[in-house]
Amino acid sequence: MILHTIEDVREQIKNWKKEGLTIGLVPTMGALHAGHLSLIKKSVEKCDRTVVSVFVNPIQFCPGEDLDKYPRTLDADEKLCNDAGVNIVFAPSPKEMYGEGHILSNDFLTYVIPPYFYVDKLCGKSRVGHFDGVCTVVNKLFNIVQPDYAFFGQKDAQQLIIIKKMVKDLNIPVEIIPCPIVREENGLALSSRNKYLSEEDKKEAFVLSRILFNIKACYDKGITDVKALTETAYSFLNEHHNLEYLEFRDKENLEGKTVADKDTQVFIALKIGNVRLIDNILLG
Amino acid sequence: MILHTIEDVREQIKNWKKEGLTIGLVPTMGALHAGHLSLIKKSVEKCDRTVVSVFVNPIQFCPGEDLDKYPRTLDADEKLCNDAGVNIVFAPSPKEMYGEGHILSNDFLTYVIPPYFYVDKLCGKSRVGHFDGVCTVVNKLFNIVQPDYAFFGQKDAQQLIIIKKMVKDLNIPVEIIPCPIVREENGLALSSRNKYLSEEDKKEAFVLSRILFNIKACYDKGITDVKALTETAYSFLNEHHNLEYLEFRDKENLEGKTVADKDTQVFIALKIGNVRLIDNILLG
Numbered sequence: 283m284i285l286h287t288i289e290d291v292r293e294q295i296k297n298w299k300k301e302g303l304t305i306g307l308v309p310t311m312g313a314l315h316a317g318h319l320s321l322i323k324k325s326v327e328k329c330d331r332t333v334v335s336v337f338v339n340p341i342q343f344c345p346g347e348d349l350d351k352y353p354r355t356l357d358a359d360e361k362l363c364n365d366a367g368v369n370i371v372f373a374p375s376p377k378e379m380y381g382e383g384h385i386l387s388n389d390f391l392t393y394v395i396p397p398y399f400y401v402d403k404l405c406g407k408s409r410v411g412h413f414d415g416v417c418t419v420v421n422k423l424f425n426i427v428q429p430d431y432a433f434f435g436q437k438d439a440q441q442l443i444i445i446k447k448m449v450k451d452l453n454i455p456v457e458i459i460p461c462p463i464v465r466e467e468n469g470l471a472l473s474s475r476n477k478y479l480s481e482e483d484k485k486e487a488f489v490l491s492r493i494l495f496n497i498k499a500c501y502d503k504g505i506t507d508v509k510a511l512t513e514t515a516y517s518f519l520n521e522h523h524n525l526e527y528l529e530f531r532d533k534e535n536l537e538g539k540t541v542a543d544k545d546t547q548v549f550i551a552l553k554i555g556n557v558r559l560i561d562n563i564l565l566g
Numbered sequence: 567m568i569l570h571t572i573e574d575v576r577e578q579i580k581n582w583k584k585e586g587l588t589i590g591l592v593p594t595m596g597a598l599h600a601g602h603l604s605l606i607k608k609s610v611e612k613c614d615r616t617v618v619s620v621f622v623n624p625i626q627f628c629p630g631e632d633l634d635k636y637p638r639t640l641d642a643d644e645k646l647c648n649d650a651g652v653n654i655v656f657a658p659s660p661k662e663m664y665g666e667g668h669i670l671s672n673d674f675l676t677y678v679i680p681p682y683f684y685v686d687k688l689c690g691k692s693r694v695g696h697f698d699g700v701c702t703v704v705n706k707l708f709n710i711v712q713p714d715y716a717f718f719g720q721k722d723a724q725q726l727i728i729i730k731k732m733v734k735d736l737n738i739p740v741e742i743i744p745c746p747i748v749r750e751e752n753g754l755a756l757s758s759r760n761k762y763l764s765e766e767d768k769k770e771a772f773v774l775s776r777i778l779f780n781i782k783a784c785y786d787k788g789i790t791d792v793k794a795l796t797e798t799a800y801s802f803l804n805e806h807h808n809l810e811y812l813e814f815r816d817k818e819n820l821e822g823k824t825v826a827d828k829d830t831q832v833f834i835a836l837k838i839g840n841v842r843l844i845d846n847i848l849l850g
Contacts, residue, residue, distance in 0.1 A: 288737060302584075381734075389682045392701065392735035398673045417676065418736070425737040450665075451676035452702070453572060453709040 284360050284371040288379075288426050291333070291372050295428055303330035307429035307456075309420055312336040312373075313353040313474035314362050317464040321433040324461055326367040333427050334363050335372040337379065341386050342415030353477050372427070379422065388414075394421045394452075396444045400536055404440045404527060404549050405560065416441055417448050424456050432456050437463045437471050439547060439562040443536060463561070465491060471561045478557045486522045486554050490561040493518050493528070497548050501565045506542045515550075526551040526558070533564055568644050568655045572663075572710050575617070575656050579712055587614035591713035591740075593704060596620040596657075597637035597758035598646050601748040605717040608745055610651045617711050618647050620657040625670050626699030637761050656711070663706065672698075678705045678736070680728045684820055688724045688811060688833050689844065700725055701732050708740050716740050721747045721755050723831060723846040727820060747845070749775060755845045762841045770806045770838050774845040777802050777812070781832055785849045790826045799834075810835040810842070817848055 285291050298305060306329030308321045314336075325332040336359050343349035356373055363371045380386055394417040400406070401413045424432065434442045446458050464472045469491030470484065479487055493515045500514055508530045515528055530539040533547040544566025551560045569575050582589060590613030592605045598620075609616040620643050627633035640657055647655045664670055678701040684690070685697045708716065718726045730742050748756045753775030754768065763771055777799045784798055792814045799812055814823040817831040828850025835844045 292739070300586075388679065391681055392732045393679045394736070395672065395677045395679050397675055422735075422737045425739055428739065448676045451706075452678070453706045455576070455709055455712065 283369065284373055286373055286375065286378065288374065291370060291426055294370060298331050299428070304431070305329055305427065305429045306332045307423065307427045307432045308332065308334045309423050309432065309434075310334060310336055310359075311338045311352065311474065312359045313355050313477070314359045315472045315474065317435055317437065317472035319362065319366060320464050321435060321461045322363065322366045322368060324459065325431065325433050328459070329431055331369045332367065333370045333372055333429065334368050335374075335423050335427070337372075337374055337419070339379075339415060339419040340376055341380075341391075341418060342412050344409050344412055347409075348475075353474055379419070391418075394418045394448065396448060397451075400440075400444050400447060403531075403536060404529060405551060406440065408526065413441065413444050417444065420445055421448070421452075421454075424454055429456055431459050433459045433461055435463065436460050437473065437561070439549060440536070443534065469495065471559075473559065475557060475559070479554065483522075483554045483557060486520075487559055489518050489523055490550050490552060490559055493550060494548055494561055494563040498563055498565060501542050508540050508542055511542060522554055524553040526553065533566075567653065568657055570657055570659065570662065572658065575654060575710055578654060582615050583712070588715070589613055589711065589713045590616045591707060591711045591716045592616065592618045593707050593716065593718070594618060594620055595622045595636065595758065596643045597639050597761070598643045599748075599756045599758065601719055601721065601756035603646065603650060604748050605719060605745045606647065606650045606652060608743065609715065609717050612743070613713075613715055615653045616651065617654045617656055617713065618652050619707050619711070620655060621663065621703070623663075623699060623703040624660055625664075625675075625702060626696050628693050628696055631693070632759075637758055663703070675702075678702045678732065680732060681735075684724075684728050684731060687815075687820060688813060689835060690724065692810060697725065697728050701728065704729055705732070705736075705738075708738055713740055715743050717743045717745055719747065720744050721757065721845070723833060724820070727818065753779065755843075757843065759841060759843070763838065767806075767838045767841060770804075771843055773802050773807055774834050774836060774843055777834060778832055778845055778847040782847050782849060785826050792824050792826055795826060806838055808837040810837065817850075
């Protein structure tokens with residue numbers, strides 16, 4: 283069942299709550315792929331009822347980003363959800379989520395703002411305000427759906443860490459379930475933005491996972507010096523790869539590491555042409 | 567029953583929810599007086615169960631404010647709550663609310679930030695960051711208690727407007743119940759901070775309500791020019807009164823008014839000695 287209004291969702295949720303059913307939420311921006319599907323499957327298995335939200339959230343796009351051209355495939359998304367046993371696809375309009383005239387600046391809208399220490403690095407450095415928009419919309423979705431569990435992919439690792447922090451800091455009564463990255467055969471982590479890649483670029487794009495797998499292999503062999511591990515990465519890069527960051531940080535609090543250990547997560551972002559790709563791996 | 571931990575409260579709330587009982591929350595900083603009691607009574611009447619939180623929230627005090635000397639009277643508060651039929655007094659420590667080492671800066675804590683347009687005026691102008699702290703703690707309390715209704719006094723009018731805006735913007739499933747100001751015989755609005763007033767200051771303090779009642783009387787007689795209404799106030803002030811603001815604004819969105827109408831709320835703040843007092847009145 284596809285619903286477009288907050289009121290209709292609340293009505294359905296209320297009935298489920300009365301029956302004592304558990305509710306899973308999979309928040310998405312649509313353009314669903316096998317990565318999303320793995321989250322959905324996990325929710326359908328774990329929860330009595332599953333809600334998938336499909337909402338291209340304007341306030342998490344920065345100026346100059348791809349809000350207008352972000353892929354929108356609602357009919358296909360709905361079919362995929364139905365086939366997977368989803369109970370509600372919640373696909374609101376921006377107006378439904380942010381009100382008449384939907385003035386999206388922090389002059390007129392209450393925001394949920396993650397801690398500066400968590401956003402002044404990695405993707406937050408180039409995508410200023412992005413995680414404010416993410417936390418705000420996820421908070422709204424939590425309040426609308428009131429799920430017992432919410433499922434997030436580990437591919438957007440900084441997002442996952444920030445949302446877990448938000449849930450803890452604000453005492454939100456939702457359990458966050460992280461789900462492993464789904465990859466193509468060549469290692470490329472699935473992303474809705476992979477659609478922007480040409481066939482040629484796609485071949486280049488496997489470099490992210492290659493670098494990460496290599497670092498993990500080196501770590502497993504006993505190399506823990508972050509400088510040494512970083513240097514092993516450079517040999518994989520060529521003129522098509524515009525590296526934004528390659529960083530070793532604590533998997534919980536994002537503190538930087540100089541010596542890798544089991545709690546170290548490695549984060550990479552690079553551009554191929556105009557397409558910005560991210561990936562990550564946990565060493566432990 | 568007094569509870570000090572989030573876990574204990576959640577446990578009790580869970581049972582009530584299972585039984586389908588409605589829950590009212592009265593968030594306070596303690597030092598309860600007849601104003602709080604009127605909120606508590608309303609909740610006890612309206613809801614199956616009532617929770618009163620007593621928490622002097624450090625993150626809503628600005629540097630130089632009265633965090634340390636703010637009155638703390640938990641034993642008396644508990645007795646008053648018990649007598650009024652409250653089911654839970656929730657009195658957490660700062661550590662319980664903000665964690666080990668409770669680092670309270672926005673470097674390390676997720677904040678709920680009200681819109682700038684709502685906080686750059688009235689009390690927000692001198693109390694920078696105050697409403698960020700209020701919204702954050704109220705959001706936390708809502709997530710912990712998951713009330714159906716929450717009761718707020720109209721005395722802190724800007725706070726009430728900002729919380730209503732937060733609830734709307736973040737789709738929080740709580741209904742906010744505003745409660746009228748309770749006044750002493752001479753018109754002084756009840757406040758925990760009235761304890762700071764000497765007997766002599768207390769006599770001076772009735773000037774706030776006197777100014778507001780006079781403006782309302784003038785408005786009722788047909789005077790709507792805000793400049794003229796403002797000027798009627800000045801005759802009541804003497805050298806003991808240090809006026810911070812006297813403003814006419816929309817009761818919902820805080821836009822400034824030049825002509826008073828039924829949606830106009832008048833806000834006043836002034837200092838007597840070192841004690842800062844606020845009051846307000848709705849003209850319509």
